[in-house]
Amino acid sequence: MKLFPTSERPRHSKNRTGYWFVLPYVIFFGTFVAYPLMFSFILLFHRWNIVTPMEWVGLKNFERLLRDPLFFKSIWNTIVFLFIHIPLQIVVALGFAVLLNSRLKFRGFFRAVYFMPVVVSGVVVTILWQQLYAYDSGLLNRLLVMMGIDRVPWLINPDVAMPSVALMATWKNVGIYIILFLVGLQNVPNELYESASLDGATAIRQFFRITLPMLNPTIVVVVVLSTIGGFSLFIEPYVLTGGGPMQSTLSAVLYIYNQAFYFGHMGYAATLGFVFALIILCVVLLQRKVIESESTS
Amino acid sequence: MKTFLKYLVLGVGAIIFAYPFLWMIASSLKPESQIGGLGLYSPDFTLHNYTQVFTRIPIGRAFVNSLFVSFTTTFSVLVFGSMVGYALARLQFAGKSVIYAVVIFTMTLPFQLTLIPQYILMVKLGITDTYMALIAPTLMTAFSIVLFRQFFLQIPQALIDAARIDGCSDTRILFQLVWPLSRPVLITVSILTFMTSWNEVLWPLIVVRDRALMTLPQLVTLFTIGGEAESLLGLELAAATLLALPVILAYAFFQRYFIESMASTGIKG
Amino acid sequence: MHSHRLILNALILFSTLALAGCSDRHEPEQRASDKIVELTYWPAPNPQEVQLADTLVREWNLLHPGIHVSMQPIPVSQSTEEVLLAAIAGKTTPDICSNIQPAALYEYSRAGGIIPFDTFPDFDSVARGRTPLDLLEPFRSPDGHYYQIPWKTNPVMMFYNVRMFEEVGIWRAPRTYSEFFAAAKKLTRDLNGDGQIDIWAGERDIRPIWWQRLFDFFPFYVGASTGKTLFKGGVPDFNDDAAVEVFRFFQECYQKNYFPHTYFQGGDPFLLEKKATHFAGPWEIATLRSLAPQVRFDVALLPVPDNHKGPVYTYGDYKNISIFGTSKHPREAWEFVKFLLQPRNDLMLLKITDQIPVRGDLLKNPLFAEYFKRNPKMVRFAEQALYTRSIDSGPDxxxxxxxxxxEYEACAVYGRITPSDAVTDAMKRTTMIVEWNK
Structure with missing residues (x-):
């Protein structure tokens, strides 16, 4: 149908333009992703403080990792964090989302307020919560004392510190998940509820029978993103506790940071990063499988 | 009764999420001795904490640094990201599927894996303590490419064909025809990139030691934990407020865009 | 001072003239100026030591026209170890450095490039003439060589607030753990009855910061074990009763509430007279003199276990001298080092920096008598200096x-593990670190 020159020439130029357009990305990928990735494999087998020459150590970094109590401690801390953070996040987000999904005045206002901590820098949130959590003079303990309750050692008790971090992280992030659940709720077809009402199902029954299963994809997202977030915790313990007390808030990234920039062990830090990355990938894949299979069963 | 309860819960929620910020701003204006109080008002409001912050640390300079870094990053991500997204969505070339696979692969890489080697790359390139080190690793992001590609796939082929027949180059088609049609995705990518860049702390902490080049969140972090604030709450809260204020102001005006953009990370993820 | 310098100048003028006269006859004049040897010397960057180095280098250059030393303080921005390691890697080390931390020497010599002092024939007589063998021997590396020569040390001792002790009727500093606890029980007080303790027997930063252990665990361990350190022949060696005793001591300090469990805000509590004892080195005297002249204090040995016998050792923060392998003129560098170690220059070190030269004859040599007469508290440190140990040299x-x-945090501050578990765990992790470095 088309004339010879117009049909032939664009295809030719298309070919070239495609390459020109992706060329910057290819260079970028080669320099800032592929090269570091390859270099990380070299680092895994070396001891190196950057200043003096690299030393080949074979599998010693991995041997050390398996004997390193702090490596396991940081994983345990992440588990504690996730164990509190994920359920809390789902319950709070779902609760507010259900309320916001009903007929409501000021919905936009509430939504905007709940979302505010999400946009503000983690540094701000952490500095702010450091004051809220202070043992003697913190806002939260003053409130508790006013209500006749004992002070909580938020950040100074090794058993309480990580849950406190998880609570703060929930406060910061829950806004996103409120929105996600809200979107999910609005996608549930109304006919489902209507037919259920005809069958005489109570509102609570409807919630567990219809709403929850329909929100399953959103729950997957919450779980996966929270897990990645848990393994990426850095600024919160860095500012709030420095990883203490008794290493109870030492996170994976904080430990990598300490090994690399406090003790100067680039090779070992890269090994930690490598193993943590593997763990994250496995956990996330596993979570998807489990939650998705649960929804089909 | 039921509606009352609903509004009560929502209202308490609003207080829980908003009051700490109000308290922070109010306390940053109070003299040190009054900061412990639960209330917001004080008859002795003063800018003392702010003048102290400005004299103790180069926070103005850090603000400019952060603006420069975030704008440059955002600009670069928009231009290069849309180019790759366009190529992947609308152009035919050998190896296209490979490039797309590479983008997806990059997206799933946990940053813990490349953090240390990326730092070493900066050392080897000799660019630690430069703006380059702050900007380079985020010049392009896989996520923005995916967003652009998805959006560009929905643009009618007829429009592009028409422009081609008129003899437009693909560069012109992308920036003069497709861009104006892509406001939503441009806004989403801009907000996401700008916010991520503005709030980033770990990377600046690693590659910048020179105070003149520090970003705002980095400087505020070091000010708080490094002892320069001498554990004075007023100073720490004032510094935190200065860091939060630009974002809160932007959020107040473009609230809807913020929510939609940032929620899209979850929907796509 | 002026006339002194005048004479020196005259001397130098005379000698150069004489030399010039000589060279006129035998070889061309050019060669003489060619032969001026250039040395670089890096002292510590703090103002007192820079002043000392400046004075000494000036004098040296006047006395030795053939060997010119230029002084360059180590940049303040980074730690000395970072700077030196970078310099070793880049082969830009100075000829001489007098701010060598013994603990870092292992890394320096592993990076390559420190000259053993014992290759100079007169090393033995010079070093032993100044420093007793007991203090010299710990600085011999496992390969039998001396890569460093101890220059000065800052023994950690117990400062105590005399007024507070007198107020509760104690007239002598506690010497053993039991005596310390007995005193601590009386010293720790709530003065105004508000339920908050106003005066603590002691206080340590509760955050687990590594160098804080140089002011509690390590000096106490050196004391309890009568001069042992963490390693023996490169192998961790602190899994013993002394270490357990020390952990138990600090655990009790926290358990009985003699030390506060919270981070102390608002400045140094010893200066503010909120704690009765303080473990520190001689620099604290100057700090107290300038910032808190009202504090009546004295200095005593660190407490030791009740059954302790023999002298009380403590940690000494040593700074040593080394000559780097990059030096083109090691012989001349050694001459300069010997100059630094001369008695009159040790006196200058004392006077300008208030730090203790590692000399055996400090309290016997009349040269130093006047200084100690004017600074009676420094006598305690000079006496103690003979019983000091540095931190070991090793990796990491x-x-x-x-x-x-x-372990200190878990065992002492929080009381969550027993002292013997604390020692076992610390040993385990230390062994892991050492083996990883092999």
């Missing part, structure tokens, strides 16, 4: 002290 000392810090 910082991380090993960090491991000990974590």
């Amino acid at each position: 000392l910082k991380e090993i002290l960090d491991a000990i810090s974590q």
Whole structure:
């Protein structure tokens, strides 16, 4: 149908333009992703403080990792964090989302307020919560004392510190998940509820029978993103506790940071990063499988 | 009764999420001795904490640094990201599927894996303590490419064909025809990139030691934990407020865009 | 001073003239100026030591026209170890450095490039003439060579607030753990009856910061074990009763509430007279003199276990001298080092920096008598200096002290593990770190 020159020439130029357009990305990928990735494999087998020459150590970094109590401690801390953070996040987000999904005045206002901590820098949130959590003079303990309750050692008790971090992280992030659940709720077809009402199902029954299963994809997202977030915790313990007390808030990234920039062990830090990355990938894949299979069963 | 309860819960929620910020701003204006109080008002409001912050640390300079870094990053991500997204969505070339696979692969890489080697790359390139080190690793992001590609796939082929027949180059088609049609995705990518860049702390902490080049969140972090604030709450809260204020102001005006953009990370993820 | 310098100048003028006269006859004049040897010397960057180095280098250059030393303080921005390691890697080390931390020497010599002093024939007589063998021997590396020569040390001792002790009727500083606890029980007081303790017997930063252990665990361990350190022949060697005793001591300090469990805000509590004892080195005298002249204090040995016998050792923060392998003129560098170690220059070191030269004859040599007469408190430190140990030289000392810090936190501050578990765990992690470094 088309004339010879117009049909032939664009295809030719298309070919070239495609390459020109992706060329910057290819260079970028080669320099800032592929090269570091390859270099990380070299680092895994070396001891190196950057200043003096690299030393080949074979599998010693991995041997050390398996004997390193702090490596396991940081994983345990992440588990504690996730164990509190994920359920809390789902319950709070779902609760507010259900309320916001009903007929409501000021919905936009509430939504905007709940979302505010999400946009503000983690540094701000952490500095702010450091004051809220202070043992003697913190806002939260003053409130508790006013209500006749004992002070909580938020950040100074090794058993309480990580849950406190998880609570703060929930406060910061829950806004996103409120929105996600809200979107999910609005996608549930109304006919489902209507037919259920005809069958005489109570509102609570409807919630567990219809709403929850329909929100399953959103729950997957919450779980996966929270897990990645848990393994990426850095600024919160860095500012709030420095990883203490008794290493109870030492996170994976904080430990990598300490090994690399406090003790100067680039090779070992890269090994930690490598193993943590593997763990994250496995956990996330596993979570998807489990939650998705649960929804089909 | 039921509606009352609903509004009560929502209202308490609003207080829980908003009051700490109000308290922070109010306390940053109070003299040190009054900061412990639960209330917001004080008859002795003063800018003392702010003048102290400005004299103790180069926070103005850090603000400019952060603006420069975030704008440059955002600009670069928009231009290069849309180019790759366009190529992947609308152009035919050998190896296209490979490039797309590479983008997806990059997206799933946990940053813990490349953090240390990326730092070493900066050392080897000799660019630690430069703006380059702050900007380079985020010049392009896989996520923005995916967003652009998805959006560009929905643009009618007829429009592009028409422009081609008129003899437009693909560069012109992308920036003069497709861009104006892509406001939503441009806004989403801009907000996401700008916010991520503005709030980033770990990377600046690693590659910048020179105070003149520090970003705002980095400087505020070091000010708080490094002892320069001498554990004075007023100073720490004032510094935190200065860091939060630009974002809160932007959020107040473009609230809807913020929510939609940032929620899209979850929907796509 | 002026006339002194005048004479020196005259001397130099005379000698150069004489030399010039000589060279006129035998070889061309050019060669003489060619033969001026250039040396670089890096002292510590603090103002007192820079002043000392400046004075000494000036004098040296006047006396030795053929060997010119230029002084360059180590940049303040980074730690000395970082700067030196970078310099070793880049082969830009100075000829001489007098701010060598013994703990870091292992890393320096592993990076290559420190000259053993014992290759100079007169090393033995010079070193032993100045420093007793007991203090010299710990600085011999496992390969039998001396890569460093001890220059000065800052023994950690117990400062105590005399007024507070007198107020509760104690007239002598506690010497053993039991005596310390007995005193602590009386010293720790709530003065105004508000339920908050106003005066603590002691206080330590509760955060697990590695170098804090140089002021509690390590000096106490050196004391309890009568001069042992963390390693023996490169192998961790602190799994013993002394270490357990020390952990138990600090655990009790926290358990009985003699030390506060919270981070102390608002400045140094010893200066503010909120704690009765303080473990520190001689620099604290100057700090007290300038910032808190009202504090009546004295200095005593660190407490030791009740059944302790023999002298009380403590940690000494040593700074040593080394000559780097990059030096083109090691012989001349050695001459300069010997100059630094001369008695009159040790006196200058004392006077300008208030730090203790590692000399055996400090309290016997009349040269120093006037200084100690004017600074009676420094006598305690001079006496103690003979019973000091440095931290060991080994890989990753910082991380090993960090491991000990974590056990200190868990065992002493929080009382969550027993002292013997604390020692076992610290040993385990130290062994892991050492083996990884092999």
